[in-house]
Amino acid sequence: MPDTAAENIPFAVRTYSAEALSEAFRKMLLIRKFEEGAEACYTRGQIHGTMHLSIGQEASAVGACMGLSDADKITSTHRGHGHCIAKGADVARMFAEFFGKETGYCKGRGGSMHIADVAKGNLGANGIVGGGLPIAVGAALAAKRLCTGAVTMCFFGDGANNEGAFHEALNMASVWALPVVFVCENNRYGMSNAVEKSTAVASIADRAPAYSMPGTSVDGNDFSAVAEAVEAAVSSARAGEGPSLVELVTYRWRGHSKSDRNRYRSKEEIAEWMAKDPLAGMSAMLLEHGILSEGDMAEISASVEREIEDAIEYARHSAGPEQAEITRYVYTDLAS
Amino acid sequence: MPDTAAENIPFAVRTYSAEALSEAFRKMLLIRKFEEGAEACYTRGQIHGTMHLSIGQEASAVGACMGLSDADKITSTHRGHGHCIAKGADVARMFAEFFGKETGYCKGRGGSMHIADVAKGNLGANGIVGGGLPIAVGAALAAKRLCTGAVTMCFFGDGANNEGAFHEALNMASVWALPVVFVCENNRYGMSNAVEKSTAVASIADRAPAYSMPGTSVDGNDFSAVAEAVEAAVSSARAGEGPSLVELVTYRWRGHSKSDRNRYRSKEEIAEWMAKDPLAGMSAMLLEHGILSEGDMAEISASVEREIEDAIEYARHSAGPEQAEITRYVYTDLAS
Amino acid sequence: MNVQADAVRTLSYAEALREAMDIALGADQRVVLIGEDIGIYGGAFQVTGDLVEKYGEDRVMDMPISELGGAGVAVGAAMTGLRPIFEFQFSDFATLAMEQIVNQAAKVRYMLGGAVSVPLVMRFPAGSGTGAAAQHSQSLEAWFGHVPGLKVVQPATPEDAKGLLLAALEDPDPVMIFEHKLLYKTRGPVPEGAYLTPIGKASLRREGRDLTIVATAIMVQKALEAAEVLAGEGVDAEVIDLRTIRPIDRETVLESVRKTGRLLCVYEAVKTLGIGAEISAMVAESDAFDFLDAPIVRLGGAECPIPYNPDLERAAVPQVADIIAGATDLAQGRT
């Protein structure tokens, strides 16, 4: 459709190459299939502990990371599988971590809540709600002092925005004009607590003026809207103009964790949000603008499924840590 | 001047009886003389430890408490002598506390940083910046649940507004619509750190929208302006309309504590603010509106000076605690 | 409150805690529960369960994720007339509220010369074993044992969970209850109605002549299991459930050590500076020192964060086999 006015073409289509868009689609699908695979392994008892799935939030993770390179950092959350994949992680090493194996990203010591990929700039998920907020500011401070040009993106949830750490982190980032982007994934609930009951403000982005930083709120299920809003914040951070707060309104399809009975929300509400599936939106956009065909997508989908299967196999067949090494990595081994 | 239009008469003169205004003047003067007395005792080595004087902030303490009764609570700060006196404390027991005596408000265990007067509703100064913020919210919660009708007023400084406790406290007070008034005494510095360097917002009151509560900023050295702004907040809290944030812009004449060399601000700045003496403003208003004569004021001043002298004598001659009682009051004595 | 116990039935540890809160909410309008997801969700470990349905959201309050502020709210409410029971979703999150717990709740009574008190109950799901890794599995109770002004209990049975919670509510000072997560589903006899398990009193769970095992929380169950095996091997272990970390029941421990001459302390927390250090030091500086026939042995957690991998996680804290081995060595040690 070469005649369409530019303003009718979504930001993402206007901005990114077909390769980049195809890769973004693949990553979104990879996250979805990864989470489904993890859920299945968990249900089969192959993974222990707990697990916070991000199904329904794929556009937010992938869209937000579009403007980042491996040199840029992210801090992630307990619901961090999507961020990790969006930042370029290898799903085989992720599964290996969930299986508690030595080949995992954390050598089996961290599990889902601490999944990280430092080489790609992911400083780690965090078991503490809000724990990553000041750490992100610190990474941005280091980037500024060391003149690396890197930007740090800090993911956090609507629940985390009521932690004191949120306030302190945003305030410091602003007074020091640091290159950090605060990305709030507002999925309407902190565990069972609805935003309306926990948060004294209609939109999390409305808290940005309290830190004299730009605040925007967009549909977190719309890949292009996410990318547009976050790219702007990343550019401004990179240009030395300081931090921004971007709210991505989205929804988690699954319960908070594996023990959630979903008593705090209705089936209708869940169904309503499932109808706004970010993957469906992404596919439709790519089809409409001729970036990918149905056939391309089927091919990607098949390859993603194979990747997940192989990853699970890799994880299953990897070795676990030696018990004798239980205290290894507590301190840096000064001898080595 | 019976012909003056009502709008030209200050709120305080319109609202309070002559007795109440005279008492307010007396309290402001009492605070000033108390602080000067405490400073002198400290310099003479009669008081040990440290001490944070509120000279220059008398209008803010007394004006803010105008709408409170003994049933209402306050939480105070390290710079809390003024709040304590404004809430009705006996300066003799305050001095006794500073002298570490058994007759002191804290039986000599707390000193200046923990001065309290629970009978009058002062739940205590606090050595932890921001420590009183959530405690005030808790007192407001108790008042609401127990239907006492009491309001809690939470004093805190501009420095404290960057603590996470500020954020958490204001958010909870708002979502639970509690009867609490947050009074920020913005004296331009948190110790040596200027508001402009520490706080990512021009006026602390601008943070109120982040908690969907009213925020106002007034001249904290103008007794009437303080009383007007805070009375409104108190009424709204008492009417069940939830919390407010009131910023009182003021200045401390003395250093942060006794060890301050004032290197972070200029002599000119200090002189400028001393010219805005809240006591002078109060006197002028009372004279202008015929509430008190020069003679009345001289009399009050003489009686205040006597009160301070007597208080210091009382403190000096009181007995200190027994060493054997060092662990008394750690736990409630269940035997007694 | 009726302090007489009636009939006996079996409840889980979580149910026993809930029953205590139910009794308290029913008996005293000043009692409120405050915590994250304790309402409709029923608590992360289903301890509050359906109490919100019975008492409403004003008495069973879901709070924002604001541990420091929430704890402070509980402190302020306790100072001014309420009787809050504050639930930390995991004891690890106490790290966010140390200011209010340690500087305010523990000290305000003292700092104000007795003019106020803080009748606050705090509940802490604690310990490892759920695969939740380093930030959700800590045993931090020893920190609070070091803080005058606090009382700290670690119930090991459903009966004590209920009785200590009710005792904490009767106490005028702040009481912290550390509840081991793996105990929540364990069952045991629990008297009906209200009764108080005394704070500051240890419980002699098993008499024995050869050595004294002082254990806390879930280690009590493990020590009792170990003691059965040891009995078969000719080692007669006395097992003391410490129950209270602060104040410690000195006399019960010393009396046992005077009798057996050998002491093994078992606890899940990191060994260094865990409660076993205090028990050991308390005995070593007492007259019971003269009765010691062998070094005092501590079995505590490994010197590492709790690892995610399940085998490592198990290896990070004492297990029944470790207690058996430790006790056997100790019993055979020099006299």
Added chain:
Amino acid sequence: MNVQADAVRTLSYAEALREAMDIALGADQRVVLIGEDIGIYGGAFQVTGDLVEKYGEDRVMDMPISELGGAGVAVGAAMTGLRPIFEFQFSDFATLAMEQIVNQAAKVRYMLGGAVSVPLVMRFPAGSGTGAAAQHSQSLEAWFGHVPGLKVVQPATPEDAKGLLLAALEDPDPVMIFEHKLLYKTRGPVPEGAYLTPIGKASLRREGRDLTIVATAIMVQKALEAAEVLAGEGVDAEVIDLRTIRPIDRETVLESVRKTGRLLCVYEAVKTLGIGAEISAMVAESDAFDFLDAPIVRLGGAECPIPYNPDLERAAVPQVADIIAGATDLAQGRT
């Protein structure tokens, strides 16, 4: 960094710390100081002094009053290439930052299987004696001794203050330095230039035959004073300056106890669960147990918050006379 010491002169403890930071700031662009009022004010205890004039506000950063956030910033910066030295204005305010210190700084290396490290130095003015009352006078170091992943030192002399700070900066893991406020103005010889005092090594400050005193921080000076008096009374005390709380120098302590057969632990923190508990337990479970001729005695702080009244404040922590009395009793105790 040149690890050779040059000439020797006298500096105060605060000056020695400042000199260490000056050397570090000069030698390594990655070093930054972060804290409250450490710039133009020079620090609440004048430790940073005029360093901001020499290195500018980008290297010596005043931060908002945000201890949790500030500590987290330091953690994040340390993870990504800076070498921050973070000053808590009073060690009591660590209560606001326990989350970042304990859940993040201490554990992230382990949780990530060694993929990152946190070369972070934290400084804590600690202890009582300044009349600042309960919330500004605590000795909380034992808490951190209980946390794997942290290293904790307590320099007792100007020389060690400088050497341990420089060693902390060379260390790839988080190191906490507890500085007793009453030591800041004490003077002593301090070598010029850069040198490292090893973390994890105690220092034998005085040799003696009759009993071993293990002391920390300011108690080292008090113990040495007491030892002089004791010598006049015929009691020959050995004095060990523990210097590091985590990891403890086990061998130096055990060796001394094997020699003297008597142990007195002296520390300012609240007695229960203070470092003396660990020292005592460590000895009581070691082979040195067999060399003990008397119970192990601990002299720690009173079981109360630090009171404001100066007489009570003094009575709340061990004084020289208490050490003399304790040592005399111990030396005379049964053999």
